[in-house]
Amino acid sequence: MKQKIFMYLFVFSILLVLFQYVNSKRVFEDMNHKLDGYKAQLTRSKDSIAVLQNENLELSHFNLERNEDAISYFENKGYNVSELIPMIKDELYKLNEGKGEHPIIPYGSEEGRRMMINTVKLLNHKWIIADFSDGQFWGELFLTYEITEEKELKFTLAESFLYPLN
Structure with a gap:
């Protein structure tokens, strides 16, 4: 009886570890995907800022x-x-x-x-x-x-x- 309980606990532990691994992998991939989106947005924002700074400099020439x-x-x-x-x-x-x-x-x-x-x-x-x-x-x-x-x-x-x- 004691051996069966340990076996059930072992199988339950393995299932719990497997569930946590799959869930954390999915969360990690989702965070990486979001981070890639933020990096692309940051690059676009930096480009827009550079364009606006150049335009501002050109507009303020006669000032x-x-x-x-x-x-x-x-x-x-x-x-x-x-x-x-x-x-x-x-x-x-x-x-x-x-x-x-x-x-x-x-x-x-x-x-x-x-x-x-x-x-x-x-x-x-x-x-x-x-x-x-x-x-x-x-x-x-x-x-x-x-x-x-x-x-x-x-x-x-x-x-x-x-x-x-x-």
Whole structure:
């Protein structure tokens, strides 16, 4: 009797070990499969990041904040560029607050609306592009700017256009 019990225990132990082996092998293969999927996803993500970084670098080429020559121009004149850039944008946006027609935008608006500058991008130490709108009409400006000896900011309209209504 004792021998049969040991034999049943031995067979049960072997079946239990075999079940655990098969189950752990299946879990291990499933984890390896998931890991391969994650590795492929990581590779695709790294490639996408590299493409986006190159695109960002290309798009930021005409940008005062990345233009070392323009930054050096202002630094040689004694300006702090991190304070100067927001100040130039703020001065341009302040022109939106005046009464009557906008002093820089050469187009009038209809129905009591007012043309206002929406977005400003400083290209370098001399040029700005901006877009404007009155809610119905919109367009873009190409401006030049300079800081005078009296530390005053002076904007000059170089080019502008108004998009036609469809």
